[in-house]
Amino acid sequence: MTDVALSRNGALVLRGFFALVIAFLYAPIVILLIFSFNNSAVPTFPLGGFTLHWYHEFLVNGDLRAALRTSALVAAATSVGAVLLGVLASLALVRRAFRSKPLVSALLLSPLVIPYLVFGIALLLLFHALGIPNGVPTVVIGHIVITLPYTILVLVPRLEQIDASLEEAAYDLGASRLRTFRSITLPLILPAVVSAFLIAFTTSFDEYAVASFLVGPSTTFPIYLYSALRFPSQLPQVIAVAVVVLIVSLTVVVAAEAGRRIAEHRVGVL
Amino acid sequence: MDAEDRLEKRLDRQMLLKLAAATGGAGLVAGRAGIADAMRSFSTAETGRLQVLDWAGYGNDGGQSMFAQYVKQHATNKPRFTYMTNESDALAKIHAGQRPDIFRPYVGWVKFFATSGLVQPWDPSQIQSFKHLNPFMVKAGQYGGKQYGIPDDWGFDAILYRSDKVTPKSRSWGLIFDDRYKGKISWFDDLNMLTIAGLYLGFKDPWNQSDSELKQSQKLLVAKKKNVRLIWSSETNLWEAFGSGDVWIAYAWPNDWVQMKKKGLKVVYMRPKEKPIAWVGMFMLLKGSPRSHLAHAYVDAWSSKASAAWLEDNYGYGHANLQARPASSDLLLALQLTNARAVTEPNAHLDRDIPRRAVYAKAWQEVKAS
Amino acid sequence: MTTPSLLGLPLAWLGAFFVAPIVIVALYSFNVYALFPGPHGFTFDAWRSFAHNHVYLRLFWKSTQMSLVVSVIIVLLAYPVAYYLALSGTKRKYILLLLLIAPFLTSYLLRVLAWKVILGDQGVVNSFLFWTHLRSPEHPLSQLLYSRFAVMLVLGYIWLPFVALPIFVSLESLDRRLLEAASDLGASRLRAFWAVTLPLSLPGVIAAFFFVFIPTLGEFVTPSLVGGATGYMYGNQIVDLFGTGFPDWETGSVLALFLIGVVAVLTIAFSRFLQPQQVAAE
Numbered sequence: 001m002t003d004v005a006l007s008r009n010g011a012l013v014l015r016g017f018f019a020l021v022i023a024f025l026y027a028p029i030v031i032l033l034i035f036s037f038n039n040s041a042v043p044t045f046p047l048g049g050f051t052l053h054w055y056h057e058f059l060v061n062g063d064l065r066a067a068l069r070t071s072a073l074v075a076a077a078t079s080v081g082a083v084l085l086g087v088l089a090s091l092a093l094v095r096r097a098f099r100s101k102p103l104v105s106a107l108l109l110s111p112l113v114i115p116y117l118v119f120g121i122a123l124l125l126l127f128h129a130l131g132i133p134n135g136v137p138t139v140v141i142g143h144i145v146i147t148l149p150y151t152i153l154v155l156v157p158r159l160e161q162i163d164a165s166l167e168e169a170a171y172d173l174g175a176s177r178l179r180t181f182r183s184i185t186l187p188l189i190l191p192a193v194v195s196a197f198l199i200a201f202t203t204s205f206d207e208y209a210v211a212s213f214l215v216g217p218s219t220t221f222p223i224y225l226y227s228a229l230r231f232p233s234q235l236p237q238v239i240a241v242a243v244v245v246l247i248v249s250l251t252v253v254v255a256a257e258a259g260r261r262i263a264e265h266r267v268g269v270l
Numbered sequence: 271m272d273a274e275d276r277l278e279k280r281l282d283r284q285m286l287l288k289l290a291a292a293t294g295g296a297g298l299v300a301g302r303a304g305i306a307d308a309m310r311s312f313s314t315a316e317t318g319r320l321q322v323l324d325w326a327g328y329g330n331d332g333g334q335s336m337f338a339q340y341v342k343q344h345a346t347n348k349p350r351f352t353y354m355t356n357e358s359d360a361l362a363k364i365h366a367g368q369r370p371d372i373f374r375p376y377v378g379w380v381k382f383f384a385t386s387g388l389v390q391p392w393d394p395s396q397i398q399s400f401k402h403l404n405p406f407m408v409k410a411g412q413y414g415g416k417q418y419g420i421p422d423d424w425g426f427d428a429i430l431y432r433s434d435k436v437t438p439k440s441r442s443w444g445l446i447f448d449d450r451y452k453g454k455i456s457w458f459d460d461l462n463m464l465t466i467a468g469l470y471l472g473f474k475d476p477w478n479q480s481d482s483e484l485k486q487s488q489k490l491l492v493a494k495k496k497n498v499r500l501i502w503s504s505e506t507n508l509w510e511a512f513g514s515g516d517v518w519i520a521y522a523w524p525n526d527w528v529q530m531k532k533k534g535l536k537v538v539y540m541r542p543k544e545k546p547i548a549w550v551g552m553f554m555l556l557k558g559s560p561r562s563h564l565a566h567a568y569v570d571a572w573s574s575k576a577s578a579a580w581l582e583d584n585y586g587y588g589h590a591n592l593q594a595r596p597a598s599s600d601l602l603l604a605l606q607l608t609n610a611r612a613v614t615e616p617n618a619h620l621d622r623d624i625p626r627r628a629v630y631a632k633a634w635q636e637v638k639a640s
Numbered sequence: 641m642t643t644p645s646l647l648g649l650p651l652a653w654l655g656a657f658f659v660a661p662i663v664i665v666a667l668y669s670f671n672v673y674a675l676f677p678g679p680h681g682f683t684f685d686a687w688r689s690f691a692h693n694h695v696y697l698r699l700f701w702k703s704t705q706m707s708l709v710v711s712v713i714i715v716l717l718a719y720p721v722a723y724y725l726a727l728s729g730t731k732r733k734y735i736l737l738l739l740l741i742a743p744f745l746t747s748y749l750l751r752v753l754a755w756k757v758i759l760g761d762q763g764v765v766n767s768f769l770f771w772t773h774l775r776s777p778e779h780p781l782s783q784l785l786y787s788r789f790a791v792m793l794v795l796g797y798i799w800l801p802f803v804a805l806p807i808f809v810s811l812e813s814l815d816r817r818l819l820e821a822a823s824d825l826g827a828s829r830l831r832a833f834w835a836v837t838l839p840l841s842l843p844g845v846i847a848a849f850f851f852v853f854i855p856t857l858g859e860f861v862t863p864s865l866v867g868g869a870t871g872y873m874y875g876n877q878i879v880d881l882f883g884t885g886f887p888d889w890e891t892g893s894v895l896a897l898f899l900i901g902v903v904a905v906l907t908i909a910f911s912r913f914l915q916p917q918q919v920a921a922e
Contacts, residue, residue: 005727005819005837007829014724018736021721025743025801028754031764035757063330085650092646106907108650110900111658112854117879118896121362122661128367145658148650153851157806157843161813192809199805202744208861213363217350224331225749242750250742359883365676453782457869459884498869500786507865514760516785631886638869639699639877 029246036240054240064224064241071205071221074136078143079200085144086151086196087189091181093152094159095167109149116146120213127214134216142214143204150203151196158192159185221245319350320564323360323370326353327585335580340571347564364388364556371559372568377410377419377550378462381623384413390557391416396566399573403590406614407550410622419552420569421590423581425605426618427462428546430512430522434536443470443542446521447494456511456520459503461627461634462547466521467491469544469619477624484633491637501638524604525586531600539604541618548613549621550590662900669893686890696877696895703857703874706792711853714796718804718848725804726811727837737808740801748798752865755794759785759866786868794862799852806851810844811837846910854903874899 006014036055040048058064089108093101111119123142127134162185170180186193208222215223225238320340327333329351334341341348352368354360357375364370375383383389394400394417400408403421411419429445431438435454438445443466446455457463467487468476479487499517502508508526511517513533520526527539553569555562571577578594581587588605596602606612614620624630667673669687674680690696721740725733743751758764761780769775783789814837822832860875867873874895881892 005723005729005816005829005832010829011724011728014720014728017720018724021717021800022739024797025740028751028758028797029743031754031757032750035754085653088646089650096646104647104651106904107654107659109850109854109907110904111654112850112903114658114662114858114896114900117860117882118665118892119658119661121882122665123657124363124367125664126657126661141657145654148654150851153847154806154809157810157847158813160843161810161815161840191812195805195809198741199802202741206744206748208749212353212355217352219331222747222749223353225747226326239750239753242747245747246742250738356884358887362882362887362889461886495869499782500868503864510756510760511786514762515780516761516782627886628888631884631888632891635877635880635888636693636695638872638880639695 032239033243036236036243038236040236054236055244057237058240058244061237063219064237067219067221067224068241068245070136070215070218074139074143074211074220075201075204077136077140078147078204079197081140081144082147082151082200083193083197085148086155087193089148090152090155090159091185093156095164108152111145112149116207116209119146120210123210124213134214136215136218138214138216139211139218139220142210143200143207146207146210147200147203150199154196154199155189155192158189162188318347320344320347320372320561320568321370322349322351322568323354323363323368323373324351325374326355328374329353335584336577337568337571339574339577340568343571344564344567347561349568369556369559371556371561371565372553373556374422374551374553375419376621377407377421377552378621378623380411380419380552380554381413382627383554384416384418388557389418389554390559390562391418392420392553392555392569393417393566394420396563397570397573399570399575399591402575402593403573404592404610404613406611406620407590410550410614410620411552419554420573422551422553422569422572423585423587423589424548424550424613425523425525425587426541426546426548426613427458427466427521427523429540429542430520430527430530431538431540432518432536433538435518438540441540441543443544445519445540445542447490447497448519449494449497451519452497453499454516454518455497456500456502456508456517457498458521459501459638461624461630462621463491463521463637464488464630464634465547465624469542472544477622478626484629488633488637491634492640495637495640523586524588524601527604528586528598528600545616546618547621548618550613662897665893666897668889669897671890674890686894690891690894690898696874699872699877700874700898703859706788706795706873707853707856707859710792710795710799710856711849714800714803714852715807715845715849717796718800719807719845722804722807722811722844723837726808727814740804744801749861749865751798752794752862755790755797756785756866759790759793761785785866786871788867788871790866790868791859791863791871791873794866795852795856795859798862799856802851803848806847807841807844810841810847814840850907850910854906857903858899 034047037050037052038047039051039053093105093108098104120142123138124134127138132138166188167180167184170184171177175183206222207220208226211220212223212226221241322329324333328336329349331351337349352363352370354363354373357379360373360375364373397420400420407421407424408417411417411421429443431445436445436451439448446457446466447470448455464479464484464487465476467490468479468483471483471486471490473479473483473487476487500507500511502511502520505523505526508517508520508522509529512520512526512530513535522539524539527537530537553572555565559565573591575591575593578589578591579596581589582594582596582601582605583598586601588607592610595607596605602608606617609617611617664673671680671683671686725737725740756763760766761782763785765784766775766780769781770777775781818836818840819832822836823829827835858875858878859873860879863871863873863876864879867876878892878895878899881888881895
């Protein structure tokens with residue numbers, strides 16, 4: 001592989017480029033890390049002294065922790081829903097031929113377009129008309145709509161590259177469509193499914209505008225955060241939280257990835 | 271083939287049901303009435319909690335001291351907060367079906383809400399600290415002889431500038447339009463900028479400008495926008511920009527001066543000759559609220575001397591309770607707290623109703639888009 | 641599974657929770673619904689003034705340009721990254737992919753805040769320039785923050801990992817035997833790239849472009865945080881019409897629908913392009 005796709009020099013150049021990109025991506029995060037220990041209410045240079053005060057504040061802040069929990073719950077439910085719907089839609093888009101396909105794909109991708117503020121208000125009006133009170137479920141509904149296009153955009157290219165004849169062979173051998181999907185297609189698209197899940201999760205966890213309209217009496221983390229951006233006294237604490245969230249989620253994702261690799265090893269795919 | 275199709279159909283239905291359950295959509299199966307019933311029984315347990323629609327920072331996200339007295343007295347009716355980013359947002363939420371008991375627009379909106387049919391007047395006799403509130407602010411919360419708004423936090427709109435970098439030509443609002451300091455100026459994101467332009471241009475009633483006056487104000491803003499680095503809407507934003515030297519001149523509130531001074535910057539809080547504007551937060555009670563008595567208790571807690579002092583010390587805003595004094599002498603000075611009349615003529619323009627607010631809003635939008 | 645049963649659930653979901661709300665927004669734009677009680681009825685007024693009032697259309701064009709520039713640059717940057725991960729044979733590709741995505745697990749709002757610290761007049765960049773005497777402390781580079789540049793830079797930063805993902809997914813599924821065959825036939829690596837890899841990864845690239853172009857068209861959070869007065873975008877205008885000053889839902893709905901319309905057209909055009917194999921098969 002290294003030979004046909006990349007020369008030694010090419011690989012070196014690309015590795016250097018990759019390192020640069022990673023540095024670029026992480027620089028602001030390192031800055032956040034520095035400021036989480038900064039002894040000043042406002043994050044500007046020059047730095048104040050070192051302090052663990054903000055971490056302590058965050059740990060005793062029950063509301064902040066509740067917001068984090070709510071966000072995690074919403075994000076989990078959203079990703080499950082969005083991936084499920086996304087897989088169904090992607091299968092139809094890639095494996096089926098029908099006239100209205102361009103229109104259908106446009107519809108499926110169109111939530112990408114709508115400004116979330118407008119969407120949030122529109123959904124609020126809809127739920128009001130239906131008599132459904134706002135809370136975690138309504139946020140999940142809105143978030144599934146928002147994240148569905150992302151899951152489709154990740155799953156479709158991957159599905160396209162899988163040879164349809166593999167599935168047809170299994171089908172011809174007597175397997176039901178569901179069995180074919182479970183045993184042939186699903187393992188092959190699993191990396192894409194995992195990616196789709198991650199994208200949906202992070203999008204939902206971080207989403208502010210739609211949630212602010214639909215969350216009712218609860219609070220999600222971005223909503224708490226946005227209010228902290230307006231109220232300076234909360235800001236340093238929230239920066240400390242961001243650092244903690246990063247570490248926790250990195251751990252979770254690494255563990256999930258490790259788990260997946262082990263699972264794949266056992267199944268013998270790859 | 272047939273058996274398979276049937277199997278697939280069953281699986282589809284099963285999958286649908288599983289998904290319905292997963293998304294909490296029991297209602298999909300039970301129907302709309304089912305949801306409403308379920309939710310009603312869920313919510314009757316909570317009808318006791320006071321629904322407060324307030325700005326960020328005044329709920330359980332930092333403002334607990336303001337209503338601590340209320341929580342002590344009414345522990346079973348603890349407040350439940352939803353947040354408004356501004357009055358426009360609150361208006362939209364209320365129209366879209368949210369039913370808070372209390373919310374908090376600012377004084378420029380009192381007449382609008384009083385005549386909107388959405389709110390009901392307060393009964394000051396239920397608020398113990400009412401007699402200690404600044405009478406000029408109290409008056410501003412009245413309409414048609416009734417007390418629609420109870421004043422709470424307040425501040426000035428004036429100009430903050432770096433005395434080591436900036437020499438104003440005169441003590442005037444014109445400083446925020448000064449071409450000499452291009453790229454170093456910050457405006458406030460509010461249609462009040464048109465009012466300020468009107469003050470600067472010397473119009474008789476900047477809150478009620480005629481079409482041609484409004485056009486002139488708008489033209490001035492569009493022309494001077496090139497000098498503006500930042501149009502701030504949250505104080506944190508202003509503090510970062512000002513604190514790091516990105517901005518030298520800003521439309522600012524008293525606490526902004528205090529904070530920048532604390533950072534060691536050489537700053538001046540200028541009261542322009544055209545007068546600063548004073549803004550005052552007003553508690554309003556929604557019509558039809560089933561918790562009017564609790565609402566009064568909540569506002570009473572907010573109006574107490576202890577809450578007032580806390581607000582001044584921690585958020586740097588003034589409080590309508592005349593008995594309260596902040597620990598910071600700088601803040602005392604900037605807010606002119608020893609003079610109850612500081613907020614109104616001849617010292618300042620107490621902010622007031624803008625009859626053609628929609629027109630002003632549109633004009634301001636166009637300024638921002640230009 | 642038949643097509644209708646596959647598509648049934650996703651489409652029903654979108655029908656109920658996406659199309660219906662949009663119809664409501666449309667009705668607001670025609671004043672069939674209005675926020676305030678009072679007389680109202682179907683009218684094109686808001687649309688007419690949108691067409692005549694060049695301010696909003698000019699703003700839309702400005703936003704489109706910004707989005708285009710950001711998208712093109714980011715896709716160009718993301719491709720080599722995805723290529724390296726997918727095809728260099730590195731043993732740790734998934735871990736590196738994780739490393740790439742990880743910044744996403746922090747808060748978007750706070751990462752933008754961190755950029756404010758980097759780009760400010762006394763931020764990291766300028767402090768560095770002062771220290772190396774490339775600029776005097778009296779003359780910092782002021783155009784870094786609260787400018788169009790800042791908006792584009794931060795948007796690019798936010799979307800880069802997102803964009804690398806679909807390209808990675810499509811490159812990873814590339815059948816290496818094709819490349820081996822190409823090399824056997826005497827093609828150089830560069831030639832093989834142009835003739836084999838690039839075309840086959842195109843669906844991923846197009847998806848990647850979409851990932852960034854379309855959302856950035858309607859962006860408002862980043863411009864509001866680092867755009868200052870000049871980085872104001874079309875999305876901000878919509879937000880303001882709904883949320884500040886005085887609600888003007890009619891005009892806001894018009895602007896929102898216009899945006900949706902433009903993107904719908906673009907998406908339809910691109911989706912034909914996105915499925916060459918299907919079209920060929922048909």
